[in-house]
Amino acid sequence: MKQHQFSHWSETKYLKDIVTNPMIEVGEYSYYSGYYDNLDFEDGCVRYLWGDEQSRKLFNPSEDYGWHLDKLSIGNYVCIASGVIILMGGNHNHHPEWITVYPFVDQIANSYESKGDTIIASDAWIGMNAMIMPGVKIGEGAIVAAGSVVVKDVPAYTIVGGNPAKVIKQRxxxxxxxxxxxxxxxxxxxxxxxxxxxxxxxxxxxxxxxxxxxxxxx
Structure with a gap:
């Protein structure tokens, strides 16, 4: 059984100390509070992002398919709560405009579509169980309410909430x-x-x- 990263709900971990994926850029003093998930930041909070040790051994989509891979960029002093999901580039092979959204293996190379980098700017707070969709930018000082699904950019120093997340107010x-x-x-x-x-x-x-x-x- 995989060992739990966190010993208590009050424990946080600086992302600088736990991030190893080269596709994730992390600023200073940003932290993850993941006790209630029993999941690692790179293997639970961040999902479908090539670049971890195991995926690098399996394939290289840039070299094999010519994909331009999206990155995750996190600024300084960002707070990320337990249950947060940051969806990244591994799920871009489903096309609603095609006859089927099923990703046939022989079409994988041609089906990938970059969504752009996901950016969580400095001093943002992402509340418990929020979901950040691919290619979204969370502005500096923004707050994403618990349980929200963020499908578009969030302005700086703005509170958003809901599904899909909408502006509640400026701070x-x-x-x-x-x-x-x-x-x-x-x-x-x-x-x-x-x-x-x-x-x-x-x-x-x-x-x-x-x-x-x-x-x-x-």
Whole structure:
């Protein structure tokens, strides 16, 4: 029986420490909380993505078929909850416009269709049991509500929910979001972030912006 990666629901794992697939790019301090799944991040949360050790031994779709493979890109300080599913490129061989969606083996080489890279930008939070469909971009600071199915891009600092996921509200005003986009706090040096944790744990974007002007932009 496969050993459980997590010992308790409170345990999280930094993706930098557990990701080995070269098709997954991961930023700093992003984590996965997967206790309730009993599944690895690369073998449960992320699905149908060529590049793990076993799939590399089986075939190389780029060399064998000439496919342009989609990648998964995850920014800094991203929170991914238990039960999240990120669907990737292995399921692009079903064509609803064809007579059958069945992927006949002799047509596999011609049936693949790239959906584009899936991007989860920095500071996003993906809630429990949400599903991210291929080729979607989750904007920085966005929140995907638990159980949502995300089929299209999510704007920065926006909360979405439902199936299919729809905008619930913006987290901040347009002016505040522009300041956050300018500051890109998740790209600061860790020591500067630690200096401002009390501000991050508040709603005062103006105060954070003052810190940014004095300590970062100077």
């Amino acid at each position: 901040f005003t347009d002016q505040e979001i522009e300041k956050l986009k300018e500051m890109r706090w998740f790209d600061w040096k860790r020591e500067k972030i630690e200096q401002a944790t009390s501000i991050f744990s508040s709603s005062s974007i103006d105060q954070l912006y003052d810190f940014y002007l004095k300590e970062i932009k100077k």
